[in-house]
Amino acid sequence: MNPRSHRQKPNTVHFQLSTYHDFWNPNLQELRQSEREAYWLILEFIEQEHMSTMEKQNFLKAVEILSGAVRAKGNGNMNDYYPKATLARKIETLILEESTETLDNNVRQQAMLCVVALSQVNPPFYLSEILDLVSAGVSSMFSLPLIMPSLDRKDNASLYLQTTQALDDMLQALVMDNMDPNMLTLEKFLEIILPWLTQSDKVHEQTRALGTISRLLRFICNFSTLLHMEVFSMNGKLMGILGLFCMNSNHEISLGASEALHYLSKILVLQRSVRQKTVTILKNLQKRFRGEWFASMQNVTLFFKKYLTPVERADVIMVTMESLTSNRRDDIYAATKVLEMILKYSIPEIEKVPEIIQYIYFHMNSITETAAQNTIKKILQVLSQSYTDEVILTLFEIEDQSHKGACKPWEILASFPKGCEVIMKHLLQKLVPQQAPQDREPSQRTEISPLIATRAIHELLLESSQQMEVQTFFSSLFIALLLQTSFLMVEGNAEMMQDQRHVTEWVDPVSSTVEALKTLMHRSGYGNFESEIEKLGGWELLVNPERHYDGVTLLARSLVTKNCWHNRPIFSLLMRMLQDRNCANHFTALVFLMELLQCPDVAAIVDDFITHILANWFNCTEPATVKLLLKMTEVFTKHKNLERRLRILQPQVLNCCYSSSSDIVMEAFVVLKHLVEDLTWQNSSSFLIQLTFKLEPFFEEESEDLRLLAFQIYSHLLAKVKRRVLVFPLRHQILNLIVFLALHLQDVNFEVAQICRITLYNTAALLRWSKLRKVFAKEDVFTIMGALLQQETNKALWFLKQCVALFKSTQVPIRQAAVWFAGQILQILDAEEMSEIEEAYAALRHMKGDPDPMVSCLATQTIYVLEAKEKLLLDNPLTSCFCWRRPQRGYF
Structure with a gap:
């Protein structure tokens, strides 16, 4: 079509404008006549607001012709002839002007094909221009009424198909880069x-x-x-x-x-x-x-x-x-x-x-179809199992921001037994974090804090409707929440509160954890049990920093008293935890265990492996832990199955007697006293004999309390010995301690002296020294020592060795009696025995320098007598003028 065919003569203004552009735009001179005429036509219609259909068609044809001419130049640019953006706006306007009620011309088609032509020449369209053209083309075509092919509307349907193809061509052209x-x-x-x-x-x-x-x-x-x-x-x-x-x-x-x-x-x-x-x-x-x-x-x-x-x-x-x-x-x-x-x-x-x-949270109530509700629940369940941290954190953020506790999502999570169990296990890992391998890179996924995990557990427990489902993870949850409470009370909650974005001001970590613990008991069928703890003040003790472990003890004791079915699973969980020496909150676990061991059902499942785990914790450097373990040892005497395992703990208890901590030593002796009182010779003879040999160094302890415990333990131990078992080495050790007992009748501690007299009496009975029993029961130390020496003269050197050991006593009366008794022994020795007293002789010379004048005087006199006896034996070996004599009254 000739772009100027619709008018025979150009007006004067148009002719002058064309001449002007030909002169100032040399690019036009390169165009053919038809292309220049298309250019002039564009100039004529570009600013025209109202155009007839024929004029629109001619304008679009002119743009297409000019676009072809520019493209034919290879590196041509439309802006050298006319701004491409202006042409795009005009084409968009022409498309939008078309009626959306009918399709009776090809203007839309031409306009879209014109856009295709323009897209093939420089400069490229801006994205905004492209989107405007696409939006215009789509709305112009899609909003047309339904056009069905028919015989009477055949041309109309064909035009629609052609226009649709033009839209596709335009979209395809504009999507290309x-x-x-x-x-x-x-x-x-x-x-x-x-x-x-x-x-x-x-x-x-x-x-x-x-x-x-x-x-x-x-x-x-x-x-x-x-x-x-x-x-x-x-x-x-x-x-x-x-x-x-x-x-x-x-x-x-x-x-x-x-x-x-x-x-x-x-x-x-x-x-x-x-x-x-x-x-x-x-x-x-x-x-x-x-x-x-x-x-x-x-x-x-x-x-x-x-x-x-x-x-x-x-x-x-x-x-x-x-x-x-x-x-x-x-x-x-x-x-x-x-x-x-x-x-x-x-x-x-x-x-x-x-x-x-x-989306689920805010639109759940608007979903009414049963199948849709089940589907949305399934989505929540699946996501909560695979992305537990993100789901829970999101729910809390929504609730905290809206200040309302919409429980529907928690109700859904708790309604799936298996899914709820998976979520609970995941939350438990947050309360008891597992140490990640050193070679594993840090996770980029969202992770919740123990506090958020505790709140989530609480919410799930509140919504849980099946008691049996809760009981399946009662033990794990109970221990995790209890240990978390201990961590907060003992270590402080600074670590828990480090992520302030997800913790609202009104959340108290300790209260939140304890409330979750209470709810767990209610949902597990232990409502009466929880109420009883409340009456006894157990919850208040649990949140009291100074008496927290009293609360733990009360909690465990209540479980034992009520014979809780979960005692054994809880015990097993604690023992698995304690296998790890780096176990956090091990002290709380041990406090709880000590009470659980008093439950017959729990005591019945303790084996050597479990006992060895407890024994290994004696190597802990914390005095409080060792003292707790010592107390726990006493529990092993309360049940036959435990008593059989006590042999594993006994060496650890004896080692504690030599601890650098005086508190541990004292606790060890208190425990040993109770053990000796409760143990039978038949089941613990080896340990009791071993203990007899361990006590000797503690008879001379400066601490009166510790010294008293040592003598009390020996007294109780000796009371268990029967004559039929009095064989070596026990008989030997009893004789080896008899001088200690006798001389400690002079002990400054009246209770020690009393214990020694009773023990001396029992010793005489055990050794069948019938003559000495009355002496030991009533006489003073000097009479007792003299009678002992007369009864057992053949053991004189043995008694002398015991006396020399007591020269180092910190108590003056005992040193005086020891030096005196040594002198009496030396007087009755024969020439052969005198050759074995070098050690005693050296000790006596040392005692001459004793700070107590009486001890020093006794040592000096004994040396004089000893030297005189040695001289006499040299002059007349068959003569001995020395005999035993008691010191004169007032000698000391």
């Missing part, structure tokens, strides 16, 4: 087209949108390189929308969605699959092309798992969930089926978990 499609541009196109699909209630508009999307995706499938594919964010949303429309009751819509989904899947395969498998996958896709909705859902499920990123998977779920809140039952049904297909198998990694949870 040089030689490859730009996926970011496609994303913008989809944002314009999709509302016509998702928000319209007209079938023909939805069908047009699906067709346009399908053809555009099919076009992109022809390219191996797609620009910015890695940041294209519409894959998930688009797959979700198309999946839903594949199940539409309208066959045309379902078919269009299936085709579009097919081409989207093909793009993903080409871009993301392993090249060796691409051909096979594409063949399988082709088999399902235009298939039934079930085949399309299989594609959705397959691509959801293998070809979508975690963010895209979340988009699929979000888009589908939004349809659950629709007013149309068909939409709800479709969304339910899609989600069922996705949730049928394990869900791979997903992002945007907080957004999904927030």
Whole structure:
């Protein structure tokens, strides 16, 4: 068509303007006459507001001719002739001016093809210009009324098809960036087209949108390189929308969605699959092309798992969930089926978990269909098991921000027994964190604090309706919450409060943990048990920093008193924890254990392995722990099964007698006293004999309390000895200690002296010294020593050795008696025995320098007598004029 055919003569103004442009724009001189005329026509109509259909057609034809001329120049630029942006705005205006009620001309078609021509010349369109043109073209075409092919409207239908093809050509041309499609541009196109699909209630508009999307995706499938594919964010949303429309009751819509989904899947395969498998996958896709909705859902499920990123998977779920809140039952049904297909198998990694949870939280009440409700619950359950931290943290953030405790999500989480158990196990790991391997990199996933985990446990327990379900993890939860309380009370809650973003001001870590512990008991059927602890003040003790462990003891004692069924599982859990020497809160565990051991059911399951675990904790450097273990040892005498294992702990108790801590030593002797009182000779003879040899050094302890305990232990021990068992080495040790007993009748501690007299009497009875029993019971130390020496003269050197050991006593009366008795022994020795007294002689010389004058005087006199005896024996070996004599009254 000649662009000037509609008028025979140009007016004068037009002629002058053309001449002006020919002169000032030398580029026009390179154009052919027809191309220049097209240029002049553009100038004439570009500013014209009202144009007839013929004028619009001629203008668009002129733009197309000029675009062809510029493109033919190779490196031509439209702006050298006329601003391309101005032409784009004018074309957009022409499209928007067309009626949306009827299609009776080809202006739309020409305008879109004109855009195609302009897209092929420089400069490129700006993105805003592209989107304006696309928006105009889409709205102009999609909003047309339904046009059905018929004999009387054959030309109209043909024009519609041609115009639709022009729209496709325009979209395909504008999506290109040089030689490859730009996926970011496609994303913008989809944002314009999709509302016509998702928000319209007209079938023909939805069908047009699906067709346009399908053809555009099919076009992109022809390219191996797609620009910015890695940041294209519409894959998930688009797959979700198309999946839903594949199940539409309208066959045309379902078919269009299936085709579009097919081409989207093909793009993903080409871009993301392993090249060796691409051909096979594409063949399988082709088999399902235009298939039934079930085949399309299989594609959705397959691509959801293998070809979508975690963010895209979340988009699929979000888009589908939004349809659950629709007013149309068909939409709800479709969304339910899609989600069922996705949730049928394990869900791979997903992002945007907080957004999904927030949507569920705020829209749960608007979902009324039973199937939809079950599906939304299933989503919450699956996510809470795989992304527990993120789900729980999101729920608390919502509740804390809104200051209202909507319990529906917690009710749902607690309604699935198996799922709830998985969540509880995960939360328990947060309360009792496991040490991560050193070579493992830190996780980038959201992690909740122990405090948040405690609050979550509390919420789940409040919503749990089945007592038996709670009892399955009662033991683990009970121990974890108790140990967490101890940690907060002993170590302080600074670590717990470090993440202030997720802890509101009104949350008290200790109170929150104790409340969770109380709720656990209620939900497990121990309501009366919890009330009794309340009456006894156990909860107050538990949160009292100074008496916290009293509260732990009371709690454990109540379990034992009520013969709680969980005593044995709790005991087993604690023992597994204590196998690790780095166990946190081991002291709380041991305090609890000491009470549990008094439960007959618990005592019955203690074996050597368990006892060895406890024995290893004696190596702990904390005095409080060792003292607690010493007290625990006493419990082993209360049950026959425990008493058989006491042999494993006894060496540890004896080692504590030599601890550098005086408190531990004192506690060890208190325990030994109780052990000796409770043990029988028949079951513990080896230990009691060993203990007899361990006591000797402690008879001379400066601490009166410790010295008294040592003599009390020996006294109790001796009372258990029967004559039939009095054999070596026990008989030897009893004789080896008799001088200590006798001389400590002079002990400054009256109770020690009394214990020694009783023990001397029992010793005489045990050794069958009938004559000495009365002496030991009533006489003073000197009479006793003299009688002992007369009775057992053959043991004189043995007694002398014991006396010399007591020369180092810190008590003056004992040193005096020891030196005196040594002198008496030396007087009765014969010549052969005198050759063995070098050690005693040296000790006596040393005692001459004793700070006590009486001791020094006695030592000096004894040496004089000894020297005189030695001289006499040298002069007359058969003569001995010395005899035993008691010191004169007042000698000391």
